[in-house]
Amino acid sequence: MAVALALLAAMSALSSCTSPATAELTRLEHPVVDGAPLRLLVVGDWGRKGGYNQSRVAEQMGKVAEEMGIDFVVSTGDNFLENGLAGVDDMAFHESFVDVYTAQSLHKPWYLVLGNHDYRGDVLAQTDPALRKIDSRFICMRSFIVSAGIVDFFFVDTTPFQLQYWTDPGEAHYDWRGVAPRDAYIANLLKDVDAAMKKSTATWKIAVGHHTMRSVSAHGDTQELLELLLPVLKENGVDFYINGHDHCLEHISSRDSPIQYFTSGGGSKAWRGVFRQNEDKLQFFYDGQGFLSLELSENQARFTFYDVFGEALYHWSFSKANLQKVQSSCVTEE
Numbered sequence: 001m002a003v004a005l006a007l008l009a010a011m012s013a014l015s016s017c018t019s020p021a022t023a024e025l026t027r028l029e030h031p032v033v034d035g036a037p038l039r040l041l042v043v044g045d046w047g048r049k050g051g052y053n054q055s056r057v058a059e060q061m062g063k064v065a066e067e068m069g070i071d072f073v074v075s076t077g078d079n080f081l082e083n084g085l086a087g088v089d090d091m092a093f094h095e096s097f098v099d100v101y102t103a104q105s106l107h108k109p110w111y112l113v114l115g116n117h118d119y120r121g122d123v124l125a126q127t128d129p130a131l132r133k134i135d136s137r138f139i140c141m142r143s144f145i146v147s148a149g150i151v152d153f154f155f156v157d158t159t160p161f162q163l164q165y166w167t168d169p170g171e172a173h174y175d176w177r178g179v180a181p182r183d184a185y186i187a188n189l190l191k192d193v194d195a196a197m198k199k200s201t202a203t204w205k206i207a208v209g210h211h212t213m214r215s216v217s218a219h220g221d222t223q224e225l226l227e228l229l230l231p232v233l234k235e236n237g238v239d240f241y242i243n244g245h246d247h248c249l250e251h252i253s254s255r256d257s258p259i260q261y262f263t264s265g266g267g268s269k270a271w272r273g274v275f276r277q278n279e280d281k282l283q284f285f286y287d288g289q290g291f292l293s294l295e296l297s298e299n300q301a302r303f304t305f306y307d308v309f310g311e312a313l314y315h316w317s318f319s320k321a322n323l324q325k326v327q328s329s330c331v332t333e334e
Contacts, residue, residue, distance in 0.1 A: 025145050025154075025196050030072060030109065032149035039068045042292040044076030044210070044244025045115070046267025047096035053289050053308050054268035055100055060310035061291055062103025068293060071148065072108045073101075076244030076264055077115025077159075077210030079140070084121020084175075088130045098135050112140040113155045115210040115244060116165060116174075123175040142178075143189055145196055151204040151296050154238075156193060158209035160185055161224040190232055197236035203320060204296055205238045210245050214254075214261045216285055217246035218274040233259060239301070239318075242292075247272055249290050249305045251283040251316060260318070262303065264292040284314045 032038060041061055048054050065073075080092050101110075118126055123142075125131075131138050142157040159165065160179050165172075179185045197205060211222045213230060222245075233241060234257050244265035252261040261280070266289040273287065290307040299321045305314045 023192065025143055025192050026141060027145040027147055027196075028111075028139070030146055030148040032071070034149070037295050037297040038148050038151060039070045039295045040072050040074055040293070041065055041068075041070055042074045042076060042242055042262075042264040042294060043267040044263075044265040045078040045081070045247050045269070046075070046100075047078065047080040047092070048268040049092065049095040050100050052269035054096070056308050057267055057289055057291060058100045058106075059103070060306060060308065061101070062105050063310055064291075064293055064306060065103065065105035065108075068295070070105065070108060070293075072146075073106060073110045073137075074153070074208060074242070075110060075112040075140075076208060076242060077113045078117045078244060078265075079112055079115065079126070080121065081117050081268070082120070084118040084123065085125045087122055088125045088128050090121075090125070093131060093134065093138075097138065101137075107137060109139055110137045111144075111146050111153070111155065112138065113208055113210055114140070114142060114157060114159060116159045116162070119159045119165070119174045119176075120172050121175065124177060143192070147202065150202060150298055151206060152197075152200045152202040154193060154197060154205065154207045156207055156209040156229065157189065158211040158222070158225060158229070158243075160189075161228060162211060162222065163224060186228065190228060193229075194232050194236065197232070197238065200236075203298060204240075204301065205236065207233055207238050207241045209241070209243050212243050212245050212261075212263060213241050214252045214278055214280050215246045215248075215250060215263055216252070216275055216277055216282055217248045217250065217263070217287065218272040219246045220276060221278055230259075239320075248288065249284070249286040249292065249313065251285075251303070251305075251314065252278070253281040253283055255280050262292060264290075264305075266290040266308075283316065286313055 250263035
């Protein structure tokens with residue numbers, strides 16, 4: 001923790017000299033019905049023009065969304081693989097989004113964060129409101145807040161945190177417009193996130209990013225997030241961190257805080273065949289395709305992971321009133 005604070009202090013000092021003052025994160029108000037639970041789906045790493053079972057996952061999402069009566073969908077990034085969008089007129093937007101998620105039940109707002117593969121394309125195109133004129137569901141920004149009654153979702157742009165993308169990108173090209181210099185961008189973003197979380201009076205605080213905080217799959221833990229972002233989440237009482245990046249489904253519990261980590265990155269290509277334990281407590285791991293549902297009421301959060309066939313693999317619920325897990329069950333594990 002001391003190292004993280006020292007790094008943050010150094011970055012903050014640099015940001016004051018090299019970039020404009022911080023600004024409040026954009027806040028979107030999602031309308032809710034008083035007293036009604038909030039229901040949503042979470043999917044990540046999906047944009048493959050229907051391939052690698054993306055269309056099958058989308059079909060099952062439509063069925064579950066209809067059964068639940070969802071309010072919206074959250075995307076954890078890598079929305080267009082392998083190299084993002086080439087522009088606002090890129091047909092990949094239709095082939096990977098509009099023409100795939102066709103179920104009426106999925107015609108709800110989609111709140112999307114950027115992934116590292118999105119940064120390999122034209123980031124300004126993917127975040128351009130012009131895409132909403134093509135499909136009004138598509139709401140993508142770098143970092144922002146969705147306020148939905150009892151819950152605030154803090155969408156955090158995690159790709160710039162990963163140093164390797166800057167120093168050793170290999171053959172990949174990253175669109176750093178609006179981001180460079182890295183240290184200043186991250187320092188200001190952390191200030192903005194911290195300030196927004198401190199102002200939040202929501203019952204639930206949920207952070208959403210693309211990159212893993214904790215993971216037992218191919219990418220593993222993201223050290224930059226553990227050092228820089230995690231202290232902010234802990235200090236501000238964030239309940240859950242939800243991400244993609246690893247192409248699997250995971251639930252990991254922190255051993256030194258109440259934070260729960262959920263990976264929903266099974267929207268298309270999966271089956272990496274990698275497992276490596278980390279320091280926190282693994283609750284569930286499925287090395288395959290699927291998605292996550294979440295239902296939130298004033299006192300309860302209910303998570304369910306589904307596979308490509310729409311089968312519920314894992315249920316987990318949490319009581320806010322008692323600050324303890326009240327149910328954990330693994331229905332199927334392969």
